[in-house]
Each structure stands twice: as C-alpha cells, then as structure tokens.
Amino acid sequence: MTPQTRGRFGVLDDVRNAPRTVTDFVVDGARHLFVAPVRDGRPRLDGRSPGTTAVVAAGVLGYVVCLAIVVFGGPLRAHLDLSASAGGGNTLSLPRDLLWLVVTLIVIGFALLQTGALHAPPWLRVIIGSVTMLGLAFVGTADVDTGGLTASMTVGFVGAASILVFQIMRWRSEPQWWEFVVVLGVITTVFTVAYNGARATAIEFGLDSAPGFTTLTFFLLGQLAVPMTIVSGISAAEVGVSATVWSTTFLGRRLSLLVVGLLAVGLWLVRARDAWHAAVDDDEPWRGLAGAVVVAMTAAALWWVLDHIADRRDAGSSRVGDVVSDVQSVALPVAVALGITAVPSVMLRLSAQIVFAIDRDSAWTGRINGWTDAIGGERFLLVTRVLAGVLFVAGALQMARRGRRGPAELLGIIGLLLLASYATQDGAMLAALGGWDDSLDLIGVAAVAVVVAIRIRRTTITTAFLGHVLLLVMLTVLLTQRDFVSNPLSIVLGFAGVGFVLFGYVWNYITGADSSNHDSVGFPRDSRVLLFTALNLFGVTVLAWAALTRSTDFGADLGAFAALGDQIIGVPIIVAAFAASFAASLQGDHG
Amino acid sequence: MDPAPVEPDTPPASAGPVVDEGPGPVMDDGSGPAGPGTRRSRGFVPVATVVASVALAASSLAVATRAPDHPTTATTAFLPADGSVIVEEITTTSGTTSLVSEHARQSGVESFVGLPSVQGSAVISAADTLGVPVERVSLWRVTTHATGSDPARQTTGIYIDAPSGIHQSGSFGGNVPAVYDPPLLVLPADHDVGRTWTASGDALPGSILTYDQTAEIVDRQGDCVVVESTLDRELDGEMFDRIEATETWCPGSAVRSARATFATPEATDSVTLEQAADAPLPLDPVGDPTARTDVDFGDVAQWQLAEITPRQIDPFFEEQEINGTVGEAPVMAGSGHLVMSLDSGDDLVSYDVASDALEAQWRSHPGGELLTLASVGEFAVTTTTDRRIVCHDANGVQRWALTTDDLVLAPVTATPDGLAVAVGLDGDVTAIDVLTGEIRWTSSLVTDADTSAVVAGDVLVATDRSGVVSAFALDDGRQLWESSGNPVDILAAQTAGVIVAVDDAGLVVARSAESGAEQWTARVGGFGTDVAVVDDVVVVGTDVETVGFDASGQRLWRRGPTTDLVSDGDTVVALHDDTVVAVDAAGLTLAEWDVSNAAGTIGHDIVAAGGGLWVVDGTAEVRSLGNPSGAP
Secondary structure: OOOEEEOOOOHHHHHHOHHHHHHHHHHHHHHHHHHHHHHHHOOOOOOOOHHHHHHHHHHHHHHHHHHHHHHOHHHHHHHOOEEEEOOOOOOEEEEHHHHHHHHHHHHHHHHHHHHHHOOOOHHHHHHHHHHHHHHHHHHHHHHHHHOOOOHHHHHHHHHHHHHHHHHHHOOOOOOOOHHHHHHHHHHHHHHHHHHHHHHHHHHOOOOOOHHHHHHHHHHHHHHHHHHHHHHHOOHHHHHHHHHHHHHHHHHHHHOOHHHHHHHHHHHHHHHHHHHHHHHHOOOOHHHHHHHHHHHHHHHHHHHHHHHHHHHHHOOOOOOHHHHHHHHHHHHHHHHHHHOOOHHHHHHHHHHHHHHHHHOOOOHHHHHHHHHHHHHHOHHHHHHHHHHHHHHHHHHHHHHHHOOOHHHHHHHHHHHHHHHHHHHOOOOOOOHHHOOHHHOHHHHHHHHHHHHHHHHHHHOEEEHHHHHHHHHHHHHHHHHHOOOOOHHHHHHHHOOOOOHHHHHHHHHHHHHOOHHHHOEOOOOOHHHHHHHHHHHHHHHHHHHHHHHHHOOOOOOOOHHHHHHHHHHHHHHHHHHHHHHHHHHHHHHOOOO | OOOOOOOOOEOOOOOOOOOOOOOOOOOOOOOOOOOHHHHHHHHHHHHHHHHHHHHHHHHHHHHHOOOOOOOOOOOHHHOOOOOOEEEEEEEEOOEEEEEEEEEEEEEOOHHHHOOOHHHHHHHHHHHHHHOOOHHHOEEEEEEEEEOOOOOOOEEEEEEEEEOOEEEEEEEEOOOOOEEEEEEEEEEEOOOOOOOEEEEEEEOOHHHOEEEEEEEEEEEEEOOEEEEEEEEEEEEOOEEEEEEEEEEEEEOOOEEEEEEEEEEOOOOEEEEEEEEOOOOOOOOOOOOOOOOOOOEOOOOHHHOOEEEEOEEEEEOOOEEEEOOOOEOOOOEEOOOOOEEEEEOOOOEEEEEEEEOOEEEEEEEEOOOOOEEEEEEEOOEEEEEEOOOEEEEEOOOOOEEEEEEOOOOOOOOOEEOOOOEEEEEOOOOEEEEEEOOOOOEEEEEEOOOOOOOOOEEEOOEEEEEOOOOOEEEEEOOOOOEEEEEOOOOEEEEEEOOOOEEEEEEOOOEEEEEEOOOOOEEEEEEOOOOEEEEEEEOOEEEEEEOOOEEEEOOOOOEEEEEOOOOEEEEOOOOEEEEEOOEEEEEOOOOOEEEEEEOOOOOOOOOEEEEEEEEEEEEEEOOOOEEEEEEOOOOO
16 A cells, blocks of 8 residues: 655755754744743742842852852862862862852852741751751861860850751741841851861861861762752753754654655664664673563553543643653652652761760761661662652552643653662562663664554655654654763863753753742742752752862762663653654644 | 742742843832832842841851961971972082982871881970970971982981971981981071070980080071081090081072081091072983883792781891881882882882892882872882872982873873873873973863773873773874763773773773774673783673673673782783682683781782782782792
C-alpha cells in the first residue's frame, strides 16, 4: 500500500523563506523559551514594601556576587594571594582576601532563611529554627581548642536562645522587614565573636584557622542546599524538552513536508546508529538491552494505566507541551523526598560538633556520629529511595484519580524509574537487567520506527506528523545528551563540575519561583520569597566556594546532587514527554 | 514586610510582563498604605536600615576573618624569604669562590622536628633559654653550597628569630659544627648604633668547645645595620679560633656584606663576603636530565624484606637518625638516589642507597609546603603551595624556581629529552627545560586539571577535570587531537604508543597517542588507582579489583583491589593495604609479602628501583624488598 501524504512539498519556498524562517526561529524561540518562562516564573516583588524589597535585594545582590565569583574564579585565584595548605591528599587553597565575602554571604543566606522561616508553616519554623540554633551553637565552638566554656561558645548559645525567643515573640505576628535586621544582627554577632576567638587561639601557633573553619561550616550547612540543587538538576532536561517541543513544532509548521521528512529520517538514521553502537559497545550488551525493554514496557504500561484512570474523571490525553509545566508541581516534593536525610544529617552533625566542644570525652559524640553515618549509609539510602519510589507511584495513582493527568504520569514515571534503578543495581534482585539506562534511547529509536510503520499502514503522512517524528527522535537525543549548556559553560568558566549546577541554579531562580509567588494565611508570600532566595543563595555560595577553592571536596558536592536530580527527575521528564508524544502520534493528534 | 491581605494559596494577580509597580503600599511602620508624597520618604528608612545592617555585618566579618599576621619581631624584616636563593662571593687570600645559600623560614614544632637529632634538641634548648614556647619558635635555616672540590657538601646554620633578636642555635655539615648554649645573638632587636652586648657559653655540648662573644652596632646605612663582633672559641682552655667580623645586615638579605679576620693558632686569613645581586648561579647544574634508573626485578621469589633506618652522617656528629613524616610519594632519581619529601620542615631529602642503608646525601627546602615531587633524570622537581615549581640538581642546589598562576597539584612529567611538563590546576600545560628553567612551550587544557600528563613517543597527553583528553606535540606543544568523555581517574602510557585512560565510570579506553583513535574499550569496577603494563598485558588497578587486558582489550584475568602498581615489563608488583604481591602477565601470584607496620595501618608507597622495591611508610620507616639499590 502506498502511503498518502498531505502537506507542502515546495522546497524552493523553504529556500526563499529561509531568512525569515531563521529570524522567526530565533526571535520566537527566544520569546517562547526564555522571555515567557522568566516572565512567568521569576520571583515577584510587586506589592512588597520597600523594606521587604531591600531584604530580598540583599539576597539577590549576594546571589549576583556569587555568580561573579564563579565566573571570575580563575582570574581571582591568579591575581590574588593564595592561602594554601597541603595535607591528607587534599590541598585547600583560596584567595585569602575574599574569605570575608564568602562568610558574609553565608551569614546573609542564614539570616534570610531564618527570617523567612519565622512565618512559615509551623513544622517548617521548627525545622529551620532548630537548624539555625544548632548552627549558631556550632559556630560558637570555633575556638574550642582553648578548652572549657569560651566566650565564643557562650555567645553562640546566647545567639541560639535569642533566635528561639524571637521566634516565640513573632509567632503570631505579621512578617515585618526589620525582622531580617534583628536576625542578621544576632547571626553576625555570633560569627564575628567566633571567628575572632578562633583567630586569637590559632595565632599563638602561627596558624590561620578561618579557611579551615569555613570549610567545616560548608561541610555542615552545605547540605541545606541539597533539595534545591536536586531541583536545579532538572533544568537541562526541562529546557531541552521545551526547546525540542517548540522547535519541532515550529519546523513542522514552517517547512515543507519533504524537508521535515528528510530531517526526521536523517536524524533517525544517525540516532539509530549511535544508539546501537552505544548499547552493544559494552561487556554485556544484551543485559542492558533486555533491561531497557522491560523498563520501557513497564513505564509505558504504567503511563497507560494512569492515563486511563485520569480518563474516568476527565476524558482527554496528555499534551507533550504540558509536561514541562507539570514539572513545577512535582519537582520540589520529589527533591525533598530524595534529599530527606539532608536536614537530619545537618542537625546531627552540628549536634556532634557541639557535644564534642562541650565535652571531648562524651560518649554521645560517637553515638551521634554513628547515627549520622547510619542515615547517610547506603542501606538507609536504599530504603528511603525505594520507599520514595513506591510512594511516588502510589501518589501518581491518587493524582490520576483526581484527574491531575500530567503530574500523575510524570510522578509515576519518576517513581518507576527510581525503583528500576535500585532494583537493577549490582547485588539487587533484578541485577541481571542492570545497565538499562544506557540502552533506553535505543528503545526510543525503535519505538519511533514502530510509529512510522503504523502510520504508513494507515496511509497518512502529514508535515505535522513528521514534525512529531522529529520531536520523538530529538527526545531520544536528549536521553543521552544533556550537556549542551554545561559543557560550554565549563569551558568558559575554566572549572569543571559546576557548569551543570550553575546553569540549573540560575535557570531555576529566574523561572522556578512560581510557588514562592503564591500567598496564603499559613505561608505568606514574604516568607516564601525569603526562603526561596535563601535556599538559592546557599546553593550558589557553595558553588562560589568551590570556584574559589577549585575543589568540590571542601563543602557539599552539589554536582553529584544536581546529577541525581537530572537522573531521577530529568530523565522521567523526557520519558513522559516521549510517551505523550508517542501516544499522540499513534492517535494522529499532532496539535 | 507588609501585611497584605492573603487568601489560601493565592497566586500573584499578574504573571504578565514586568511592570514597575512602585514599592507598594506602606503603613506607618514603613509597610502599609500611605500617600505618594510620604511613601518615598518613609520607604527610605527601611531600605537604609537594611543596607546599613548588611554593610555593618560585612564590615565586622571582614575584621573577624582577616588573616593572622605572622609572628614578627624587630629583626624579622632582615631575613630572606622562605625558599629563596642568594649567591655570595667570598674572597680569601687564596682566591675568590662563590656560595649558594637556600633559606628556610618556618615556625612551630614542625620546623625543627625533622632536623638531625642534636640540632633539634639544640633548638628546643635555645627556645627555652630565649623564653619562646616551642610551638611558636620562628626558625631561619641557611643551607649553603660552596663551589670547589666538593660542591655536594652542605653546611647549615640554624637561627631563631626571637623577640630579643636573631640568635644562632647551631650549625652542622661543615668541618666545625656548633651548638651554642646559650644561643649566639647575631642581631639584637634593639639595633640602635652604640648598642653593645657580650656573651659566653658552650659552642658544643659538654663544654667541649666554649665561646666568648663581644659585639656592637657601629653604624646604620639607610635600612642596613653594621655589626662589629669578635667571637673567640676555645678547646680545652686553648684558643681554637677567633673571628673578628664587620657584617652589614640589610632587610630581606640578612648579611649583605662582611669583612672578617679568621684566625687559628696556626694561621690568620682575611675574608670578604658580598652578596651578588641577580648573579647567575656560579655552579653548573649537576646531573643528567635524561638519565633513567633501570628496573629489573629478576626472580621475585627470592626477594627478602629488610628494615632500613634513614640516617644522616655528619662529619662531626657522625650518624644521626632522621625523624619526621613523609609527605608526597618518594621518587627514584635517575642518579639512583631515593628522594623523599618530609612534611616536617617541608624539606627534600636525597638518599644514597645501598641494600642495607639509606644515607642522606643532601637536604633542601624549596619553600612553602610541598605539594608534589617528581624526578626528571637526576633532577628533583617539586611544586609548592607558594605557586612555584622548584628544581634541585643532583647535588641539592636549587637551580631555578618558576612562579605559576595557580597551584600545580600533579607531579610534573619527565620527557625523554629532559623537559619537565607541569599541568596546573588552572589547566595550563608548561614544558620547562630542566637544565635552565627556560619555558619551552605552553598550552592549555579546556578546564582545570589535577592529573599528571603522560608521554608516549613524541606526544604528550594530558587530561582535565571535565574529562577532555588532549594531546600535544612534545617539541612545540601544538595540539594534535582532543577527545571528551567522563572525568579521568588514571591516565597512563603503554609502551607501543598507546594511551590508556580509566574514567570515573569505570570505562577503560585505549587510544593511539599519535591520532587519538580509539583502539579498544573495556570496563572495570571501582575507582581507578593505577595502570601498569606487563608483557603486552595492560593491568588496571582499582579500589575493588585488578584486571589484566590483552592488546585488544579482552579481559584476561581479575584479582583483588590495588592502590599502587609497578612493573619491570615482565612482572607487575601490586600494593594493597599492607600486602605487596608480585604477579606475572597471566595474573598468577609469584610471591607475596606482608608490609604491615607496628604502628598500625599507615599508608605505604612503593618505589621500583634496580632489582627490587622500596616500601616507604608515612612515618618514614623504610623497607627494602629485593635489591632496590641496584648494587650487585
């Protein structure tokens, strides 16, 4: 049977219109992919008081300073005096003249976090307040070498108590801009006294304690940036899917059927070759392929089930363009679940330091460190991640029942792929199917061939359909190639390991503030904006520290957490987009 | 913050284009509604308060976190910089010779704990006499090489920069060493013209040699101070020697010039000394930058493990043990000397090796803390926390030091024609002529880097932390090819012009060094630790396994984990924890030794040399395995 085609074949028209097509592609692309997300998702300060605006501006200024440090980290190191100390295989080195700036950024971030928490939901007040109080008590131990209760420790404990009293005093009050000034004053006082005390102690031995203590502070408090970093890790997939959907739609509308067809077929052939080589170029290629088939089939089945459950409430189908907007409602809860150990881990570590400072022989130090190791250990991690995977799938079923089709499908695939990754790792129940993630794109390429084969049998090939095929092929590219921003960024920065995180953070800050722009009695907008700014500032301060020390060994390795976000949430975004587009192609819905 | 009316989870009224909506309603406290006239003025107070509080916080933290000033005294400014080299011309009645002195400036216990035991004890005693806590001792060490018949011979003077002035606690290495008790004041803190002082005491322990000193500040020339002194030393109540000297002390130079009369019962000689500013080193470099030590393990089954105590033989004090902890992995110089870095003092020590002894040949101080150590032929090249690359020749004379933009965290790579190639943390690749210190060429990697380059034929291959592997022509540094992938844990050169890279995902990739063409790939588990070649088998060590691959990348065998691998081409020796194992190309165990330390699990390094290995512990405990001296 000869397939019928419907669409414009005028290649000459394409050539003639090329300048305009390119111009429109760039202008419309920038508008659609950058201006609109920023307009809709940036933190909004309209209607805020000058005081609140100034407080947020302080955080934003700190954010910009951090970005500048990350960008100019290399020249700063080259032109300023480096403080360097070798030891234990790790060399801590940084431009010493900028240490005050980093500590100031930590303090501002800390103050924003605690101020934001004053009027957050009670559970959040308790958690953040506890972290702040433990943090201040810990900072007070900076000069612990002198033994006994030092002035710094006293000030640390008084500072922690002050935060508690202030929280109680402001429990039922409305947010006020001056709360930040009060909190900043308390935190600054504790840090100032502690660093001064540590300096006085270390100077007797000709030592410089400040870089080391700042490193310890980053080790302990840097974990607070984990959830936001996991969210930032999805940015590449988010932008990639948006750009792919928009550009293939654009090309499907503006180019002739022949050109779109050639693009789709050509790209499919290249992808098929690369995916095949990548899949079979392995010690045990069939293991990964078999795993990929099983995972892909299971994901498709789950997606179909969720779609049909959602149909009972409201008949319809998922649109590929909605997948990215559905991410906003899913990403942060998933990130918090994945980083569920971060806050308890911070609190336990801080407690251990404080107990050790008070009594070096206390058995509690060992006990607390044991608990910290336990919740940071692989077994606990495995249990929490598997539990999270199960909860995500269950949550997805619940969402589907409520008719929230898109978020349900996305959450379901996140849960499924999370479970699959742990079920197939070495030593696990389904280890024989391990390595599936390397072959998933090959399954995608094969699925595209299936769609085309089916549509050829149905004898309708349209430009919009070929645009959809192009979209599906591009999505398989995204499954393996999400370095399109981070690699060039690493080259520009001259520092590997932060490009991916930096892009994610910036993109998330300027487009992902939707939830912080909402308002409610229990969680006022001022609180949300401050917390959003604080968490982002914490993250980029860790990045700035890494850029200055040229190492991720002296704080939280945010790159690893961003990669986790990319893998656990980013890949499912692409898979969900693929599934929605695949279903639409089969149904002939190319709208 | 304004108490805006709120509803359950209400989104913002507008998500449209950004519009300047003004600062919003303001109340009496600066956060509520108010007329446009007062809004601006009332808005000023909160904004100014927030700005002021942030500025105040930044200011107070800037003061609290400032770097501590190094403890200084009134005489500290007179001392040369740490790691600096000064050339001096010394004229006697018999002619003019040159001295090359290297200066070490350190403080605390670590500054003297690695010294020969007599001198270390002398510093503790001197510090006690001067009322300086040992943890705050500020030590100045001057190590001098003289041209002449024995340029390898070093003399070292040890001084304490105390609040009362600069005091000499002792010296060693020369024909007449000294241990001054009380320490000899050479420049007082109060150095106004007319200041005089006298002292007497022991010049060697047990009053074997005694001294009497008289001195006076006689002149001031700009920032310089002129000291006239007489030092009489007696042996058993008889004159041993008498030194009448006029020394000019200048900031940053110590004794810039001196005139002296040196008298013994037998003769009197006059001596003048002048520092030669910017003079080239008067000593020719000693050593061949292309020399390599041969390694041939022979029959490893016959190897015996023997404990060896590193020691220093002083012409006067004779044998003294060397204490301290080992820093970077030791290296075998092309001269056949074992070169170690000591954390204590941040010194390099080169040892003459025998199968049953390690005797310190020279000790040098590159300056700062040592980051890496490598040998380029018979030269030792170190990188330091001062952002310097420093080269010492086979006699321990500091030949040159280059300042780099960033630290160099990986040992430099020796090329067959005597270049040292440094890969900086900033990704700069610099090829340096070891004999002259001249930079032959520079290039750069894509991002930051902390892995040593490797040489395969005429190609130098390096990798950065982003996983980009770059190849450069060895003669001029032009880039030949580049490949990208995951960050590389281990980069090694196989004999037949093949580069093997083990990335952080366990992918092993073998490439042609000439073209970069991929020859084979394979996978290993764990974190790559080392690569060695035995026959045609590429042995890849990780922290979970050791795997042998044939020339096509087929896995031949698998063993337990490895931290270090060395090979003589026929046998590969692997270190893991406290066990050293010799394995053949088929992966079969030939012999195995336990190198555990009585002090517990301490990191070991293994260094292949001659017909065996040196096993060096972190505590500088050294054991030989086989015949690593190469001596028959």
